[in-house]
Amino acid sequence: MVMYVLSFVTGLVGNIMALWVLTRRRNRLSGASATRRLLVNLAVCDMMVVCVCMPVNLGLQVYNAWVFGEFLCRAVPFVQAVSVSASVLSLAAISLNRYYSVHSPLQARSFFTTSRMICMIAVVWIVSSALCLPLFFMNTTKTLSLLDGLHSVTVCVESWSKIKLRQGYNFLLFCALYGFPVVFNLVICFLTGWKLSRGGTSSISDPSQFAQTSSSSRLKTRKRIAKMVFALVLLFTFSWLPLYAVDIWIDSNIPSSPDRNDESRPFAQWLGLTNSSLNPLCYCFIGNLYRSAKRFRESYREKISSVMSLTNRSSMRNSASKIQQRNSGSSGRFSSETRSYTVFRLTRSKSVSATTVCESI
Template structure:
């Protein structure tokens, strides 16, 4: 007889979702962004001009929000009571699906402006067509930059860090109880701490990689510095490296 498969846990579903978002960024965004910087002419049409930045924003929002939900679920698993943990493991997949739908819906909704205001701009003198972002006004651009910084970077990372700090504090103060042997308890705690460290490292890499690009957008959009293509390409490449 075949062993009955255990339902996919919510944390594993979120980790898989995080991997899917990173894979989507790698396949559908990074190659086009490289060509966008290298080529003088945009050869892929207006649809791709709007779709590429939209996919990028959706993928990044999905990654950061997924990391936030992973931290929340890990907090519930570690800090919650034994009864809560058993109920959590016995749930079917539908709550996972609802969570994933919520994450992707939020990511798509928050990313619409990043695709909507990209369009092809023709230079008749040079006979070139470029894919450029054209916001209604500089003030709109500044507000969108602040909003994106909060929704895609600061808020998810802040909540994630708070959850992992609470988990670490709980594990540090926790007294080991139960009927299992001392070696089993230590082994279980080591596995939990190792997984938490791994997830925290994912958040740390994401935060470090995307910090320069977010800082650049703030400084550039608020006219503290002038636009510099080489600098922008460098910080943009560094941000994309978070998925490699």
């Protein structure tokens, strides 16, 4: 319970802040607009996992039974599978975008336009939903009687007509949502890193100082984003590998177990879901997101301070006007006292001058 609560709080706060910064500023990742849109899509997938899958899986571990009804029994596995599928396909699109941005920057700008990025994100969700749709119809609730015969427990299981169908479908999901995308992402990240280690594009050899500075800045930005993408790919790989390995072992050794009851599966399930909580840390510490958040926070403070200064100035003006109005009634008395004091000073100065003249004589 403690592990799930920590993952839930970290994932909720981290993804909300990531979405806030990625959608509020124009220069979130130094002009990488295509990568930014895909990161927003990835953060949305992570929010779905954190808000839907984590609470239900925590309740399942607490009650040791399914208490959420028939609809959630169908919806939660479907949402989890779609979110994981959309995440790994988004990572593949991000890796491909970074590869073309390093190898062919001009072609990348002309190809990864806003309309094409929207179509790409739509294709990611359509393909993910189509691949995971059987889970919505195959999952159902069953009531099992305990050994004493007096009590029963409700479980959520996959109800397939044949065991071979379930094994074949799970193998298809493993290949389509983990095996091929992970290998593709690792290869693309390796090629991108190899190109960046050799100096990126050829524009760095420009003799002008301004062009060299600009090219060096672009190269640093590309290296930073490439490191972030590589960290996201590695994090996904090691987070979901135990769960896929456990499921393959269960399908191979305990094929008649519809609920996949195994002692190691709850921990593997938690580790896979925690991947959605750790992704914002990659945006923050490896990417440039924390700097954008810092700049946004500083601009917000400047706006607040300017508003406060205007308020203080208006209050000071009101106070000064009140004091002037209060002292206007006593202006006549003050002027007469001033004239009397002036006459007294003049008389005294004349007497002192006369005394001084007499003494000098």
